[in-house]
Amino acid sequence: MRSLNPTEIKRLNRTWRRRTEGRLTVVLASLANPYNVGSIFRSAATLGVDRLHLVGTTPGPEHRGVHKTSLSTEHSLRWVRDETLADALATNRAEGLQIVGVELSDTAVPIQQYPFGGEVCLVIGSEASGLTTQALSACDGVAFIPQPGKIASLNVAMATSIALYEVRRRDWARTDPAG
Secondary structure, rough: OOOHHHHHHHHHHHHHHHHOOOOOOEEEEOOOOOOHHHHHHHHHOOOOOOOOEEEOOOOOOOHHHHHHHHHOHHHHEEEEOOHHHHOOOOHHHHHHOOOEEEOOOOOOOOOOHHOOOOOEEEEEOOOEEEHHHHHHHHHOOEEOOOOOOOOOOOHHHHHHHHHHHHHHHHHHHHHOOOO
């Protein structure tokens, strides 16, 4: 057993890119911490996100903290700044994406049971207050990440990464050549 060399890693990643069919976008609604945003940029670039929407007070790659934690992945990812959450959601809805909030709410479904469609827009709220009631109402549905530990609060960057991976995992399961 050995680690893959750089050429083998590129081949492996190319194979997974070919199996990745569904478009995936992310809306960041008024995140405050630039280091969280940078981490989300990196996860989004790694998992093949098509577009990242920065809404409200969410800092962009021009912020030193975002740039530092993204490790320059903002250059390999399409991102836009939207004035309002409504603008970001309208763009994604017009493109036919399923709008899914990621939040602990009274109507949320465990993420592993959520009926994701082929093309998904994940909506992520601020670290302190999550998604507003108005934002939740604008979503087609809401999913949450079960947290059975004694602490029921994931870092927003970690939660976003888990949600992105779950959407991609479902996409890969639908396109599995083994059936």
